Amino acid sequence: xxxxxxxxxxxxxxxxxxxxxxxxxxxxxDPAKDRSDDLAFKEFxxxxxxxxxxxxxxxxxxxxxxxxxxxTMREPVAYPAAPDAVKALLNNMEWLKANRTIADERLEKFDxxxxxxxxxxxxxxxxxxxxxxxxxEFEIGRDADNGKRRYLRVIGExxxxxxxxxxxxEKLEKPASDYRRKRVFGILESATxxxxxxxxxxxxxxxxxxxxxxxxxxxxIGAGYASELVVKGLLETASKLEVAGFVxxxxxxxxxxxxxxxxxxxxSAGEERSETLLLGKDDPVNEGETFAKLKxxxxxxxxxxxxxxxxxxKDRGSFRAKTLLVLPKSEPExxxxxxxxxxxxxxxxxxxxxxxxxxxxxPADATAVTEFINTVRGLEIAGVAEPNATAELLPKYGLHxxxxxxxxxxxxxxxxxxxxxxxxxxxxxxxKRGEESVVLEASIAGTEAAVEQGxxxxxxxxxxxxxxxxxxxxxxxxxxxxxIAIEKDEKDSAWRLGDVEIEEEKLNKVLDTLPxxxxxxxxxxxxxxxxxxxxxxxxxxxxxxxxxxxxPKVDDKTPExxxxxxxxxxxxxxxxxxxxxxxDGVSVPFVIEKGVVDALRQDWGRRDKVFSLTxxxxxxxxxxxxxxxxIRFEKDEFNWRNLTKDVTSASKDEAKNLTQLVGGLKxxxxxxxxxxxxxxxxxxxxTITITTKKEDVEKEHVLHLGxxxxxxTRRWASAxxxxxxxxxxxxxxxxxAAFLPDGWGEATDDGDGSGDAPDSPGDEPGDEPGEPDExxxxxxxxxxxxxxxxxxxxxxxxxxxxxxx
Numbered sequence: 089x090x091x092x093x094x095x096x097x098x099x100x101x102x103x104x105x106x107x108x109x110x111x112x113x114x115x116x117x118d119p120a121k122d123r124s125d126d127l128a129f130k131e132f133x134x135x136x137x138x139x140x141x142x143x144x145x146x147x148x149x150x151x152x153x154x155x156x157x158x159x160t161m162r163e164p165v166a167y168p169a170a171p172d173a174v175k176a177l178l179n180n181m182e183w184l185k186a187n188r189t190i191a192d193e194r195l196e197k198f199d200x201x202x203x204x205x206x207x208x209x210x211x212x213x214x215x216x217x218x219x220x221x222x223x224x225e226f227e228i229g230r231d232a233d234n235g236k237r238r239y240l241r242v243i244g245e246x247x248x249x250x251x252x253x254x255x256x257x258e259k260l261e262k263p264a265s266d267y268r269r270k271r272v273f274g275i276l277e278s279a280t281x282x283x284x285x286x287x288x289x290x291x292x293x294x295x296x297x298x299x300x301x302x303x304x305x306x307x308x309i310g311a312g313y314a315s316e317l318v319v320k321g322l323l324e325t326a327s328k329l330e331v332a333g334f335v336x337x338x339x340x341x342x343x344x345x346x347x348x349x350x351x352x353x354x355x356s357a358g359e360e361r362s363e364t365l366l367l368g369k370d371d372p373v374n375e376g377e378t379f380a381k382l383k384x385x386x387x388x389x390x391x392x393x394x395x396x397x398x399x400x401x402k403d404r405g406s407f408r409a410k411t412l413l414v415l416p417k418s419e420p421e422x423x424x425x426x427x428x429x430x431x432x433x434x435x436x437x438x439x440x441x442x443x444x445x446x447x448x449x450x451p452a453d454a455t456a457v458t459e460f461i462n463t464v465r466g467l468e469i470a471g472v473a474e475p476n477a478t479a480e481l482l483p484k485y486g487l488h489x490x491x492x493x494x495x496x497x498x499x500x501x502x503x504x505x506x507x508x509x510x511x512x513x514x515x516x517x518x519x520k521r522g523e524e525s526v527v528l529e530a531s532i533a534g535t536e537a538a539v540e541q542g543x544x545x546x547x548x549x550x551x552x553x554x555x556x557x558x559x560x561x562x563x564x565x566x567x568x569x570x571x572i573a574i575e576k577d578e579k580d581s582a583w584r585l586g587d588v589e590i591e592e593e594k595l596n597k598v599l600d601t602l603p604x605x606x607x608x609x610x611x612x613x614x615x616x617x618x619x620x621x622x623x624x625x626x627x628x629x630x631x632x633x634x635x636x637x638x639x640p641k642v643d644d645k646t647p648e649x650x651x652x653x654x655x656x657x658x659x660x661x662x663x664x665x666x667x668x669x670x671x672d673g674v675s676v677p678f679v680i681e682k683g684v685v686d687a688l689r690q691d692w693g694r695r696d697k698v699f700s701l702t703x704x705x706x707x708x709x710x711x712x713x714x715x716x717x718x719i720r721f722e723k724d725e726f727n728w729r730n731l732t733k734d735v736t737s738a739s740k741d742e743a744k745n746l747t748q749l750v751g752g753l754k755x756x757x758x759x760x761x762x763x764x765x766x767x768x769x770x771x772x773x774x775t776i777t778i779t780t781k782k783e784d785v786e787k788e789h790v791l792h793l794g795x796x797x798x799x800x801t802r803r804w805a806s807a808x809x810x811x812x813x814x815x816x817x818x819x820x821x822x823x824x825a826a827f828l829p830d831g832w833g834e835a836t837d838d839g840d841g842s843g844d845a846p847d848s849p850g851d852e853p854g855d856e857p858g859e860p861d862e863x864x865x866x867x868x869x870x871x872x873x874x875x876x877x878x879x880x881x882x883x884x885x886x887x888x889x890x891x892x893x
Contacts, residue, residue: 126185128242128250129224134178136211138221142260143206150264158274161267167387168269177259181209181224186250187237198249200241203227205260228257265334272329272382272391273363275355280323282356284364285400294404300501301416305407312526313409322399326355329365329396332377335388344379344388345369352383353400367393412467412519412530413505415496420461422497425538428489433543444546451548460546463534464494464505470516474527477520485509485518485527492532492539507532544610544676551607551671551678552653554632556599560650561631564688567623572692580785582700589809591697597687602630605655607678608666614677619668620658621677628655628688657685698753698807699778699789707781709746711827713774713793719827721746745826750778752823753791755814756802762813767804768794769813776824793824 142150148164152174159169190198206227213219225243232239232251240250240257259266285294295306296314303314341347345368356362364383371377371390378393425433434446435457442452474481482488486509495504508518508527516529538545565571574585574595583590616622629652636647658668658677665682711719720731721738728738728746738746764770772792780787793816794804802815816824 126189128184128186128226128240128252129181132182132209132224133211133214134175134182136214136222137178137209138212139208139210140174140177141208144261145204148264150267152267161264164264165385165387167385168274168382169267170269173259173267177257178209180256184252184256186240186252187233188251190239190249190251191247195247195249198229198239198241200227200229200239203229204238205257207257207260228260265336268331268334268387270330271327272331272365272380273326273355275357275361275363277320277323277327279357280355281358282354282362283319283322284352284354284356286350286352287401294400294407296407301418302414302501305404312521312524313414314407315409316414318402318407322396323355325395325399326353329391329393332374332390332392335379335390337388341368341381341388346379346381346388351397353396365396367391367397408469410468411465412469412528413465413494413496413503413521415465415503416498416501418498418501420496420498423457423461424495424497426490426493427539427542428491430542433546435546442546444543447543451550452546453548456546456549460535460538461496464496467519467530467532467534470513470529470531472526473511473518473529476525477527478525481527482508482520485520487518487520487527491517492535507535540613541610542612544612544678547610547676549606549608551605551655551669551680552603552630554603554630554634554653556603558633558635559599559603559630560633561629562598562602563629563631564692565627565629566689567625574692580782580787585692588693588695588811589700590692591695591700593697594690594692597690601684601687602628602655605680605684607669607680608664610676610678612676614668616658616670616675616677619677621656621668621670624656624658626657626685626688628657629653630655657688660685695810696754698755698791698805698809699750700809701750701778701780701789703747703750705780705782706746706750706778707786708779710777710779711774712777714771716774716828742827745823749776749823749827753816753820755805755807755810756817758810758812758814760812762804764794764806764813767813769804769806772806774824774828 138154140150140152144150150161151163152159152161152169154160159171159174161167161169207225209224210221211224212221227241227243229239229241231237231254236254237251238254238257240252241248242250281298283294283296287294296319297304297306303316303319305312305314335344337343346366349366349368351367352364353367354362354364366381366383368379368381371379374390376392376394377390379388380391380393381388420437422434422436424435427433431447433444435442435444435452437443440454442454442457444450444452473485477485477487479488487506490506490508492507493504494506495502504522506520508520510517511529513529515531515533517532519528519530519532520526521528559576561573561575563571563573572585574583574590576583583595632651632653634649634651636649639647641647653672656670657680658670660667660682661679664679666679667682667685668677669680670677707723709721717732721742722729722731728743730738730742769792772794774793776791776793778789778791780789790808792806794806794813796803797815801818803821804813805816806813
């Protein structure tokens, strides 16, 4: 391509691109213009249509009119119209576009005097009640384009004829039956409020009415509730029932058994709208089909009626609800119980929380309330004891003074049921619903606990409700013993018994359960003095700091106050391992789990863990000893440095061993009378110093190591936190040895039970630290301080946990 041609091509491409963008912009700016230019019926809207009339040659006109939200055929015979067919026709009109338009002198060739179809549609502006109706008329002529399309002319337009797709108005050329509703019932299942069934013969008519969102059996004893499931099955079958075919005959109703039909089904929606299906003879030609008609219309049709007849023909008992208390699906808002010889219990719901308001105002246990409601509404009716119980008959069934009355209240509904004495059949009681006169028999399984325990059955099971972090002090006093007071230091948040810091494991046993302590159950009928609560066998006084978040801040601080809660513990229960208890002077005893009491009774004054701290608080770590180069680790932000080796970071194994050392060392036994010099503790052979820093408060934690214990499986140790010298077992000692030079003071045993072991500080005089006896087997500590498999005689003694924590 030469230069001139190349430049010309580029210029043409640019011009075409600009034109393309201009066309696209214009199209986006005025989509309505693009839509309306070639529409056959400009400004026509389907939603405004109120009447459609179709005339096909000499056939009777088909006329349908809008009736509320439905369409009804008026001619050639009155019958509900098929809304989908009408809307399809109107939608085609609204969006009809011509394939091409014929105008000018060519119009003379088109004479619509012999048209195939003429149609008239009347519309009224749906948004303007006073608007005048508009009439849209058109006619369709002969075929065009070799039968693929048809000619169409809008009445009143003399300047154009449109060529449109042939299949657009194919409905116009079909019979009137195509415009009839195929679904027998036009009332939707969700809108149905009444069902009436006449089965013919001697069967009693069935009347169902929906009130307060629930179905009832009108005319039934006590106007009982109907089974929602059975009614739903009937309505679903009715909603799916369709016309199998229309009968075009003038033979009269008698031929089809519809002059005096004995079977009918009526669906109603409120007081003003209803539809009744009349069922006549079975069709002798089409097996399984029955002649039928709607009561308000003269059109006869065929239906497959077997399903609807089976659902509607069930006996009255099948329609009765099997559950005692039928409630709407909405959530209950309140319940009220009256127990014989006891106070009335009233419980209300606010948001998601339930509160007991009678006989005392206390928080309720939502689970207990919900379970009780579900239990009552799920009780099944076992039979009818008395169809019409007068006031004189109520004592016979124990219903004049019921053992239990329950009322469940919802937004617009209230349901009540009363329970009388036990029925003759085991496991049943006599019951009566609300104002109904019928006495029923039902099982009351699941309600016994509420009757036996009264209002406390529904009481919130939370005994204490505070955060463990807000706890300040615990005073534990046993009967006839000195109180033990453990208290949190505000400076470092450590808990102490006097000067002794409480181990975290011991503290967690209490602080993980006490702040959220729950009662297993309450017992309103048990007296405190009968269960060891007056006086109590064990008393716990918890001092708690309470923050008042709902009050204005003072000096930019949330207001706070100090509260005390007193928990009393009494006798143990033999059958479930729990203990009787009470709290804050409330006289209603309850049961708590055994583990809570065990945690409170532990030995608070004895320490087992050498260090009570976490790895996150450690700032530095130092090991010193005679003949040892000082070993130092220091944490910089989140990383450890081994200052002994003058390196910038510590290895992962070193950091791991340090963590194990901090959390795992435990003191085994106590030896207050041991000779410190003989044990190598005066002076100590090794001193380990850990410095912690928490909230800018630094603190030192010290461990002294001495010589090996006779037998070589343990090493002497002491610490300021432990009241007397103690021993470290082999596993724990190896954790310490991981920080020392290889071969320094390992604990081994030759396996012969003689107790021979390598020398170490505190062994026989004259031996150098770390120098093994002649012939002793060299057994270096493995990486990470772990004990080699098969520890032999060096394993912890039976019952010793090895200090792993």
